[in-house]
Amino acid sequence: xxxxxxxxxxxxxxxxxxxxxxxxxxxxxxxxxxxxxxxxxxxxxxxxxxxxxxxxxxxxxxxxxxxxxxxxxxxxxxxxxxxxxxxxxxxxxxxxxxxxxxxxxxxxxxxxxxxxxxxxxxxxxxxxxxxxxxxxxxxxxxxxxxxxxxxxxxxxxxxxxxxxxxxxxxxxxxxxxxxxxxxxxxxxxxxxxxxxxxxxxxxxxxxxxxxxxxxxxxxxxxxxxxxxxxxxxxxxxxxxxxxxxxxxxxxxxxxxxxxxxxxxxxxxxxxxxxxxxxxxxxxxxxxxxxxxxxxxxxxxxxxxxxxxxxxxxxxxxxxxxxxxxxxxxxxxxxxxxxxxxxxxxxxx
Ligand code: GLY
Numbered sequence: 001x002x003x004x005x006x007x008x009x010x011x012x013x014x015x016x017x018x019x020x021x022x023x024x025x026x027x028x029x030x031x032x033x034x035x036x037x038x039x040x041x042x043x044x045x046x047x048x049x050x051x052x053x054x055x056x057x058x059x060x061x062x063x064x065x066x067x068x069x070x071x072x073x074x075x076x077x078x079x080x081x082x083x084x085x086x087x088x089x090x091x092x093x094x095x096x097x098x099x100x101x102x103x104x105x106x107x108x109x110x111x112x113x114x115x116x117x118x119x120x121x122x123x124x125x126x127x128x129x130x131x132x133x134x135x136x137x138x139x140x141x142x143x144x145x146x147x148x149x150x151x152x153x154x155x156x157x158x159x160x161x162x163x164x165x166x167x168x169x170x171x172x173x174x175x176x177x178x179x180x181x182x183x184x185x186x187x188x189x190x191x192x193x194x195x196x197x198x199x200x201x202x203x204x205x206x207x208x209x210x211x212x213x214x215x216x217x218x219x220x221x222x223x224x225x226x227x228x229x230x231x232x233x234x235x236x237x238x239x240x241x242x243x244x245x246x247x248x249x250x251x252x253x254x255x256x257x258x259x260x261x262x263x264x265x266x267x268x269x270x271x272x273x274x275x276x277x278x279x280x281x282x283x284x285x286x287x288x289x290x291x292x293x294x295x296x297x298x299x300x301x302x303x304x305x306x307x308x309x310x311x312x313x314x315x316x317x318x319x320x321x322x323x324x325x326x327x328x329x330x331x332x333x334x335x336x337x338x339x340x341x342x343x344x345x346x347x348x
Contacts, residue, residue, distance in 0.1 A: 001025070001315055004167035008033035008159055010041070010144050010304050011293050012173035013151040014072065016158065018308035022316070031161040034148040036175045040193050040270035042218040042226035043147075043301050045069055046139040048105050048112075049085040049207040049216075050298055055278055056108060057323050058299060065306035066139070072305050073142055076150035079221060081140035083204040086115075086124055088133030090254055094209035095131040102134050111137055126202045128257045133208070141205050141218045144301045171311055172285070173293040175300070176273035185281060185329055186295045188271025192244035193228040194252070198262030201225050208255050215251035225262070227252040231272075238269040272297050281326035282310045291315075292326045 001024050005016045008030035016028045044050065047062025073080035087102070089095030102112045113135040115123065120133050152159060172178060176188040201223050207216040218226040230244040245267055252259045275281060275295040280303060285292045291314065293307050313319040322328070 001169055002165070002167045003027070003169045003171060003315070004029060004163060005171045005173055006030070007173035007175060007294075008152070009036045009038040009173065009175055009300070010034070010148055011038075011175070011296060011300055011307055012171070013148055013155065014304040015171055015173060015293050015308045015311050016155055017075075017151050018305075018312050019315070020155070020158070022312050024315070026155075026158055027163065027165060027167065028155060028159045029161070029163050030159065033152060033159060034145070036177075037191075037270045037272055037300055038144050038148055040191060040268040041144045041301050042193055042216065042228045043142045043144040044085075044205060044207075044216065044218055045080075045082075045141055045302050046085045046136065046205060046207065047302060048110050048136040049087055049139060049205070051104065052101070053104060057279055059108060059110070061306060061323075062299060062302050065303045068305035068309065069142065073147070076147050078143060078146040078150060080142050081204060081221065082138055083140055085136040085139040085205045085207055086120065086127075086133055087136060088120060088127070088130045088206060088208040088255065090130055090208060090210040092131055093212060095133075097209045098133055105136070113137060124202055124204065124206065126200050126256055126258055127206065128253075128255050130208070130255070139205065142301065143220055169289050169291065169315060171291045171293050175294055175296075176271045178292070178294055182281070182285065182292065182326070185275055185326070186273045187233070188238065189274045189297065190232040190234050190238045190269055191229040191272050192240050192248065192267065192269040193226055194245065194248050194264070195266040195268070196225045196227060196252070196259060196262040197223050197265050198225065198258055199223065200258040202256055206255055208251075210251040210254045213247060213251055215248065215255065217252060217256055224265070225256070225259075227259075238271045240267045240269045244269070273300075276329065280307065280324055282307050282324040283314055283320040283326055286327050286330060
């Protein structure tokens with residue numbers, strides 16, 4: 001098929017890569033590739049560390065997509081960290097948050113390894129004083145900028161600033177800036193992140209609570225560390241705020257005291273594309289010939305390979321994951337109810 005992907009963020013690029021691999025003719029249209037949420041993203045591949053009550057479906061999708069990351073990272077020639085996420089609490093109240101999340105994960109049948117402070121520090125010597133924590137095995141991170149650069153290189157002149165040829169299908173992957181009539185399905189949730197570079201960086205991803213504030217540290221394995229992230233519903237543009245920087249630095253320094261000596265490389269703010277139910281929009285848009293692959297909120301990097309598979313499977317076999325079907329927000333438009341098959345997929 002001749003497919004036009006609108007948006008060269010990590011979702012659009014991974015979708016395009018998958019479609020090219022499956023033999024389709026692809027054009028990716030974006031006047032400013034990788035300038036949205038993908039540019040800010042830390043690249044956590046941490047479905048369990050990012051889950052919260054009411055988001056169980058994201059966990060299922062996240063683990064499905066995580067399985068696809070090793071092959072994608074290898075194709076891109078980028079480093080993949082799968083050493084696990086440490087979920088830590090700085091004080092007793094923070095540890096309660098960790099315990100609540102561990103409890104949720106245990107109920108959902110996910111592996112959680114409790115660690116005493118001493119065991120935590122043995123595993124992560126750079127860690128500051130913490131009350132305790134758990135290890136979430138198998139999770140990790142990838143550098144979204146490195147992945148995007150590799151995919152832009154591989155897609156080469158298929159990536160263009162404006163459409164050049166007719167297409168049979170369009171895939172809208174423009175994150176939090178959806179065109180009409182879908183714009184109201186996604187709202188921007190500002191996230192600010194910092195990029196530091198220092199000696200004695202953490203070895204793996206650390207997600208923690210410090211005095212009630214969530215924070216994460218995502219090391220790249222070469223001294224670079226991404227510190228994230230603020231989360232704020234707002235009406236204005238995604239600017240870096242003084243308060244955001246102060247909060248992130250304070251939390252980072254508590255969990256990683258050597259942050260004090262780190263070089264401050266960058267502060268970035270972008271909008272995460274959030275949907276009303278917290279799940280992405282992947283599949284038929286309700287308009288013939290237009291698919292959506294957007295609204296991934298906190299999980300764009302993690303869910304990119306699964307999204308690509310779902311888009312390609314829809315184009316080739318008509319499959320749709322009902323949980324992600326963009327038409328769920330216009331249920332009255334469905335002529336017949338969608339019945340999931342045992343595999344979770346439904347022919348359309
Ligand atoms: N997944 C990281 C974030 O949204 O901040």
